Amino acid sequence: MPDVIAYGGDWNPEQWPEETWEQDVALMREAGVNRVSLGIFSWSLLEPVEGVFEFGWLDRAMDLLAVNGIRANLATPTASPPPWFADTYPEALPVDADGRRLYHGSRQAFCPSSPIYKEKALRIAEQVALRYRDHPALALWHVHNEYGCHNARCYCDASAAAFRAWLRSRYASLDELNDAWGTAFWSQHYSDWAQILPPRATPSFVNPGQLLDFRRFSSDALVELYLAERELLKQITPGVPATTNLMAGAHWDMDCWAFAAELDVVSTDHYLIGARAEPHIDLAFAADYARSLNGGRPWLLMEHSTSAVNWQQPRNLAKAPGELRRNSLAHLARGADGIMFFQWRQSRAGAEKWHSAMLPHAGPDTKIFREVKALGAELAGLADVAGSRVEAEVALLIDHSSVWAQDHPAQPSSELDPVEEAKRWHAALWRAGITCDIAHPEGDLSGYRLVLVPQLYLVSDAGAANLEEFARRGGVVLVGPYSGIVDEHDRVRLGGYPGAWRDLLGVTVEEFFPLAEPIRLASGATGRLWSEAARVTTAKVLDTYASGEPAWTRNEFGDGVAHYLTTLLDDAALAGVIGTVCGEAGVEPAAGTVPGVEVVRRTRADGGSFLFAINHTGEDATVTTRDGRTVTVAAGDAVVVPG
Numbered sequence: 001m002p003d004v005i006a007y008g009g010d011w012n013p014e015q016w017p018e019e020t021w022e023q024d025v026a027l028m029r030e031a032g033v034n035r036v037s038l039g040i041f042s043w044s045l046l047e048p049v050e051g052v053f054e055f056g057w058l059d060r061a062m063d064l065l066a067v068n069g070i071r072a073n074l075a076t077p078t079a080s081p082p083p084w085f086a087d088t089y090p091e092a093l094p095v096d097a098d099g100r101r102l103y104h105g106s107r108q109a110f111c112p113s114s115p116i117y118k119e120k121a122l123r124i125a126e127q128v129a130l131r132y133r134d135h136p137a138l139a140l141w142h143v144h145n146e147y148g149c150h151n152a153r154c155y156c157d158a159s160a161a162a163f164r165a166w167l168r169s170r171y172a173s174l175d176e177l178n179d180a181w182g183t184a185f186w187s188q189h190y191s192d193w194a195q196i197l198p199p200r201a202t203p204s205f206v207n208p209g210q211l212l213d214f215r216r217f218s219s220d221a222l223v224e225l226y227l228a229e230r231e232l233l234k235q236i237t238p239g240v241p242a243t244t245n246l247m248a249g250a251h252w253d254m255d256c257w258a259f260a261a262e263l264d265v266v267s268t269d270h271y272l273i274g275a276r277a278e279p280h281i282d283l284a285f286a287a288d289y290a291r292s293l294n295g296g297r298p299w300l301l302m303e304h305s306t307s308a309v310n311w312q313q314p315r316n317l318a319k320a321p322g323e324l325r326r327n328s329l330a331h332l333a334r335g336a337d338g339i340m341f342f343q344w345r346q347s348r349a350g351a352e353k354w355h356s357a358m359l360p361h362a363g364p365d366t367k368i369f370r371e372v373k374a375l376g377a378e379l380a381g382l383a384d385v386a387g388s389r390v391e392a393e394v395a396l397l398i399d400h401s402s403v404w405a406q407d408h409p410a411q412p413s414s415e416l417d418p419v420e421e422a423k424r425w426h427a428a429l430w431r432a433g434i435t436c437d438i439a440h441p442e443g444d445l446s447g448y449r450l451v452l453v454p455q456l457y458l459v460s461d462a463g464a465a466n467l468e469e470f471a472r473r474g475g476v477v478l479v480g481p482y483s484g485i486v487d488e489h490d491r492v493r494l495g496g497y498p499g500a501w502r503d504l505l506g507v508t509v510e511e512f513f514p515l516a517e518p519i520r521l522a523s524g525a526t527g528r529l530w531s532e533a534a535r536v537t538t539a540k541v542l543d544t545y546a547s548g549e550p551a552w553t554r555n556e557f558g559d560g561v562a563h564y565l566t567t568l569l570d571d572a573a574l575a576g577v578i579g580t581v582c583g584e585a586g587v588e589p590a591a592g593t594v595p596g597v598e599v600v601r602r603t604r605a606d607g608g609s610f611l612f613a614i615n616h617t618g619e620d621a622t623v624t625t626r627d628g629r630t631v632t633v634a635a636g637d638a639v640v641v642p643g
């Protein structure tokens, strides 16, 4: 990572006549841009005919950047194979679960398991790497673009063969697979590996184990493609770091943990969903997730938008004045050392011409470009923030396998949404001024005081033991309902729910009772969507249903404490419970909180720290720092102060 804040966006000079480029870089310099992502969708121009390479325009673009002191996240353009590829190798196009082949004409039209796609992708990646290996503008490899954004799962015959190979490496025998998938049910017993298919359209519910493994396989297939490109790049340019832009928190098809383990620096994209209530809290979740994926180290925001996107139909909301700055500073506050946008210059043609950019259709004399320039100057002034870290005392557990398993349509309730529930718990912390990491259930929890488990339907034996160990050693735990229910193959943990954590929680549950209507608890709180018939074994009951059965319990376990909720509490009550467990764990907010004002701290290795206070409201606010100073943050403003 650079020792300044990287600032810029996707530059797509190939969409414009070369006369425009000089103006582009002059305006970039005016705006303080020091980094661009380049060549992401350029395969069809770099290799217009199979095996014929034309680099002239990219040479000139790279040279222009170098002369102007702007560095490049240079892409391997493998996210969008050219029309000649689809034409010559139609068998490499993706196929959906209904057997429909998807054609070229947009992007990512390839099967992730296609050998010919891999061969051609590696060849163009190699050409790019050999050409620019020593170019002074090259800072970082931007491998592909948003793996799996549109083609995360392919059901073609090549995918079927690759899926079988993946299963053979996961299971020692077909017997083991039959057992893991529970194929005695509905006469699904396999007697030959060749009988196994991707979960294509079936008359009724597909086997849950098959579905779950297919999602794991599909994510792994994308990681493998990344690794193949990365290995090639490392051979040619061993000193140049590589990344790919994840979609952490927004897109759940790819296992971000698996990807992150292979990136030199985690980069991610985040788009504000304007229709969400308080979308800036969703932003904070994505940013906290990105930082956690990078092991707490600074990460790179590869893309966000200056204003509206063009894909949240029916209404794409433009950002209000100041919102671009608040969004950018919120990412910075949560550990980003680079703030980048899609894209530099708003396209004139193509499917994203209505997507905002740093330089809009109307040109530089605009609200957006003025804000872009002001932000560039502000980030240059915040160069000292680069390299500092956000330290969280709370971890919130989430795992893709669990999300995927719960996605199977045959559930006790289709109204439970583990991602939204995790975001709701995260939002309660946000409002309390407490920053949390997002952690993998099997990750290292030893640095935390409090671990939250909003809804972890599936947990492996190792993950289950990890949480127990955390509590045994003195940690505080809060577990939400429908957690710890199944093993890693989506098989129920028997003997009373939640089978993974009956001892930890001191509770056993006999039956689930999804709720049609909210119900009132003894405390006056409301429970929604879900309830359980639970019985305490060693826990104490802190709140109950009208029946007297427990809704909230607390169990002392080893040197620690484990709380359990058997329903989805309303936001205020949930905030109260989270406040209680934060208190028990001794977790402190970054500063005194004011509703709607985001407070986060970044700390430098030398002990100096920056308090970010971002006012998302229309009223001026006064924030009190930990050492008792007061800081005024005007309506819609953001400040960064020592502390």
Ligand code: GLA
Pocket: 145, 146, 269, 303, 309, 310, 311, 342, 352, 355
């Ligand atoms: C994604 C892609 C970009 C662009 C933006 C905006 O994040 O990576 O190429 O499509 O969305 O829609």
